[in-house]
Amino acid sequence: MKLAALRAKGLATWLALLWVRCYTRGLAQELRESRRAEIASDTWDQVHGDRYASGAWVLVRCLLGVPADLSWRLEHSATAHAPGRAALRLLAIAENGGRWIVRRGLPGLTVLFAGFYALLGFIVLVTIPLNENAPHADLAWFGGLCLLASAFIVIGSRRLPRHAKSGSAILIVGAIPMSLALMVTVVVPGVAAIVVGSEVVRGVRARRRQAAGNPVAGGGARRQ
């Protein structure tokens, strides 16, 4: 396996387990440890047992479960208040959306992204007056384009098994604008955040190691 793929899997696993640590924080020890151990075991099995599992799929699987994770957390916290119940209802809708995507795979995920962009475009159209000087009105075009691209992807992927040539052509026509949209709005900022985050963590660890190895120059000196 290539080193980059291994690193991607490692990073995705680390992010998935970090998310588990976040939403289980403050819970009873037994419950917290049990959930953390179970997800750690599941992620390990996915990464080592499925040779086709890429880091991206590990992360997508984790992300699609976020509404269920949050509602699980709310169920284990005090949920007698109205906001808690309302939040649970909203999370249940999001959870069903996640299940819908799991059944449909990549086309489902694409529709989700396109729907988000289209909604963004629609909100911009409604809230910002349309005139020549309204720069954000471009977002509406962007949203419409994304929705159109996702329609092409869904049609193309359905057509592909029976009509390979035309199915592929339709898929490519839809994939190019959607990939560009995702690159600009999700992938590039996401990768930048991960790189910056990992550099910060590495810096903190290096400082701790330095302090542990040289107590006079580090924390030890300050304590004196």
Next chain:
Amino acid sequence: MRRKPGTLLPLEVAILGVAIDIRGEEKGEFHGYQAARLLKEREEAKMLTAHGTLYKALERLQVGGLLESRWEDPDTAANEERPRRRFYKITAAGETAWQEALRSAHLATAPGTPGLAPI
């Protein structure tokens, strides 16, 4: 989400189905990732069920007494150099609930059922 007490969500019925299938095998137990893989095959889904969705459903089934679980022996996991697994097994109440769910699903899709006539 509001739900009638005792009713099962489609995912929970599917998990019980997986547990019933596995029951006939050597140990009759399954772990979380195994359930996700079998659910994917069973529902012809494109992706594995998300962690949050799966483990929330497994916990609900366990709290309802439809599944029971045990943690794997730490030495077994240590020998294979992997984290410890939690194994689930269907209970007698789980089998009954699964049969009930199948029966009601069959009734709902049966020809002549009011409001659910075949197309």
